[in-house]
Amino acid sequence: RKEVEQDPGPFNVPEGATVAFNCTYSNSASQSFFWYRQDCRKEPKLLMSVYSSGNEDGRFTAQLNRASQYISLLIRDSKLSDSATYLCVVNLNTGGFKTIFGAGTRLFVKA
Amino acid sequence: NAGVTQTPKFRVLKTGQSMTLLCAQDMNHEYMYWYRQDPGMGLRLIHYSVGEGTTAKGEVPDGYNVSRLKKQNFLLGLESAAPSQTSVYFCASTRRTGGNNEQFFGPGTRLTVL
Numbered sequence: 001r002k003e004v005e006q007d008p009g010p011f012n013v014p015e016g017a018t019v020a021f022n023c024t025y026s027n028s029a030s031q032s033f034f035w036y037r038q039d040c041r042k043e044p045k046l047l048m049s050v051y052s053s054g055n056e057d058g059r060f061t062a063q064l065n066r067a068s069q070y071i072s073l074l075i076r077d078s079k080l081s082d083s084a085t086y087l088c089v090v091n092l093n094t095g096g097f098k099t100i101f102g103a104g105t106r107l108f109v110k111a
Numbered sequence: 112n113a114g115v116t117q118t119p120k121f122r123v124l125k126t127g128q129s130m131t132l133l134c135a136q137d138m139n140h141e142y143m144y145w146y147r148q149d150p151g152m153g154l155r156l157i158h159y160s161v162g163e164g165t166t167a168k169g170e171v172p173d174g175y176n177v178s179r180l181k182k183q184n185f186l187l188g189l190e191s192a193a194p195s196q197t198s199v200y201f202c203a204s205t206r207r208t209g210g211n212n213e214q215f216f217g218p219g220t221r222l223t224v225l
Contacts, residue, residue, distance in 0.1 A: 004153065034213075043201055043216035044154070087153070099214070101146075101153035 003027055003100045006088050010106040017078045021105045023071045023088030033064055035073050036087040038104065044087055047073075078109045113137055117202050117217035124192045124224045132187040132220050134202030142205045143185040144169075144214070145177060147198040154201065160185055192224045 006023045013019050033050035050062040050071050061074040071088055088102035115136045124130055141162050146154040156169030160179040176188045202217040
C-alpha cells in the first residue's frame with residue numbers, strides 16, 4: 001500500500017463547478033500536511049498547508065481528519081486556470097523528517 | 112531572486128554515458144533535495160543534504176551520486192546512465208526540514224536515456 005494515496009482522476013468539470021479531492025495517508029507519524037499544485041511540464045508549487053482545524057484560502061478549502069487519516073481539498077467556483085495536477089504531501093516524523101508526495105490528481109476545468 | 116534554478120533543462124544520453132545536473136538556490140536555504148518524477152508515481156527522493164558538505168541517501172539513491180561543496184549548489188551525478196533513469200528530475204530546497212516548511216522547486220530537468 002502506498003504511504004500517500006490519491007485518486008489519479010482525471011476530474012473533468014465545467015467552469016463554476018465545485019470539485020473535491022481526497023487523499024489518504026497510512027503512517028500515523030504523519031505530522032504536517034500540504035497541497036501542492038503542478039501545472040503541465042512545470043514544477044510543483046505550494047498551494048496551501050492543511051491545518052487540523054481546517055483552513056480556507058479564497059476558493060480553496062483544506063480539511064484534515066486525523067482519526068480517518070485523510071486530507072481533502074475543495075475548490076469552489078472552478079476556473080479554467082485551476083486546471084492542473086494537485087499533489088497531496090505529508091511530512092512524517094520518524095526520528096528524522098521525511099516528506100511523502102502523492103502521485104497527484106489531475107483536474108481539467110472546461111469552458 | 113531567481114529562487115531555485117536547474118541546468119540543463121533537457122538532455123538525451125546514451126546508455127553508459129555520464130552527466131551532472133546542477134541545482135542552485137539563492138535563498139540561503141540549508142536543506143536541498145533531488146527528486147525524480149515518473150508517470151503515475153509521486154516524487155521520489157534520490158538524495159538530500161542538510162547543509163554544506165553533507166549528503167544523505169533518500170528513497171531511490173542507486174545509480175546516483177551527489178555533492179554539496181557550496182551551500183547554494185547541489186549537484187546530482189549519473190556515472191553510467193541507464194534507460195531506467197529516464198525521468199524528470201527536480202531539485203528543491205527548504206529553509207530547514209520538517210514542520211511546515213515549504214519546499215521550493217526548480218523547473219526540472221527532463222532526461223532521456225536511450
